[in-house]
Amino acid sequence: MTKRVSADKVTLxxxxxxxxxxxxxxxxxxxxxxxxxxxxxxxxxxxxxxxxAAAAFEPKDLVDLTIAIAAMNAFNRLGAPFRLPVKAQP
Incomplete structure (x- = not known):
């Protein structure tokens, strides 16, 4: 199940x-x-x-988190130079 994050949290x-x-x-x-x-x-x-980080997460969760961080960094490093537009989710 996906947990929603409030707009206030995202803004901050x-x-x-x-x-x-x-x-x-x-x-x-x-x-x-x-x-x-x-x-x-x-x-x-x-x-x-x-x-x-290791104290806050189980080993598998820390690996998963680190992979997600690396993926987002890769997307940003591709999106910026290719001027990909940012789209808001509805």
């Missing part, structure tokens, strides 16, 4: 660290890991960040 994703009360501990761990993996050329996926 860029500042998720400033509104921790809106996101669960696991959700914040996922967002932190996503930033770490997305900026891997800067962060090198630090041991500290990995330990925090």
């Amino acid at each position: 994703l860029p500042v998720w660290e400033e509104v921790p009360h809106l996101f669960s501990d696991q959700y914040r761990a996922a967002l932190a890991w996503a930033e770490e993996v997305t900026r891997v050329s800067e962060t090198h996926a630090s041991d500290v960040a990995y330990a925090a």
